[in-house]
Amino acid sequence: MLTDTIIAKRTSGRVTCALVPQPQWAKSRILADQAVESLGLHALGEGWLEVSESDALRIAAGVLGRDLASNAVIIQAAEAEALVNELLTMVPEPFSCFTNGDWAEVFSDDSQHASGFSFDPLTESALDAGIVCVGDGVTAVLWVEDED
Numbered sequence: 001m002l003t004d005t006i007i008a009k010r011t012s013g014r015v016t017c018a019l020v021p022q023p024q025w026a027k028s029r030i031l032a033d034q035a036v037e038s039l040g041l042h043a044l045g046e047g048w049l050e051v052s053e054s055d056a057l058r059i060a061a062g063v064l065g066r067d068l069a070s071n072a073v074i075i076q077a078a079e080a081e082a083l084v085n086e087l088l089t090m091v092p093e094p095f096s097c098f099t100n101g102d103w104a105e106v107f108s109d110d111s112q113h114a115s116g117f118s119f120d121p122l123t124e125s126a127l128d129a130g131i132v133c134v135g136d137g138v139t140a141v142l143w144v145e146d147e148d
Helices: 002-009 028-038 053-065 077-088
Strands: 014-021 049-051 096-099 127-134 138-146
Touching: 002 014, 002 077, 014 028, 028 096, 028 127, 028 138, 049 053, 053 077, 053 096, 053 127, 053 138, 077 138
Parallel strands: none
Antiparallel strands: 014 138, 049 096, 096 127, 127 138
8 A cells, every 4th residue: 555655665753644534524624633633643723834735745755755854865856756646646636735834945946954944743753744635535644753
């Protein structure tokens, strides 16, 4: 299964990757909270930052491919992006994507892994980031925790 492959490929930190079925209808932020809570992560409620699909892809490939603390490469960028693209094809469109901080800026092409970015943690780890993409009936969660 793809989610197991993604978890196995990132060999450091803790990775949560799942497709969470959600048969009931609710606002996207509520479904995002329900999905992460079902996986043992903390809900953010209104703290979720909605991002575009392209930013979600950049963030997910970034957190999958690089250590959040040291920026060391764990998975080559092209492979990380391919895995994330495949994951997102499993979420029915249209979908809403959320993250917990300024990760799109951190992983932008012109960033030097900026210090001073902010995020709302979903875990007790030093650093955590990822995406939650809410589609009709299915929410994809890709979350990474690293220690500094």
